Amino acid sequence: MSGLGYRDFANDEPFLYDLMIGQPIPDISQPDRQVARDGVWLRLTARGLVQAIECGVLEGPVDEIGHALWAIVHGVVELRRNGFVAAPDEDRRLIRFAHGLFSAYAGPAFDSAGPQLLDRFT
Numbered sequence: 001m002s003g004l005g006y007r008d009f010a011n012d013e014p015f016l017y018d019l020m021i022g023q024p025i026p027d028i029s030q031p032d033r034q035v036a037r038d039g040v041w042l043r044l045t046a047r048g049l050v051q052a053i054e055c056g057v058l059e060g061p062v063d064e065i066g067h068a069l070w071a072i073v074h075g076v077v078e079l080r081r082n083g084f085v086a087a088p089d090e091d092r093r094l095i096r097f098a099h100g101l102f103s104a105y106a107g108p109a110f111d112s113a114g115p116q117l118l119d120r121f122t
Contacts, residue, residue: 072097
């Protein structure tokens with residue numbers, strides 16, 4: 001799932017999104033929920049970032065880059081869903097935010113392969 005796909009999922013399936021991402025239920029042990037979140041992280045984010053790091057497109061700790069990427073997309077989703085931001089050019093903004101993040105962690109091959117990384121984000 002791409003950054004824009006994550007946003008689209010939150011828009012199209014708001015109740016399922018809330019169930020997946022929402023606040024934990026107090027006084028309930030949730031080891032399965034953490035396993036599920038870790039599974040999502042490994043399948044959707046870490047794998048692509050590890051490949052980008054191995055190819056020299058990005059450099060830095062995969063968990064740090066992934067955390068920042070997820071925070072950007074999740075933050076935009078939450079701001080829009082809660083009525084704080086309603087940008088008609090949200091796609092363009094998300095792509096620019098991702099480009100800024102990827103530029104901050106640019107590896108030696110970023111200039112030649114960075115556009116393909118952004119294509120994967122979209």
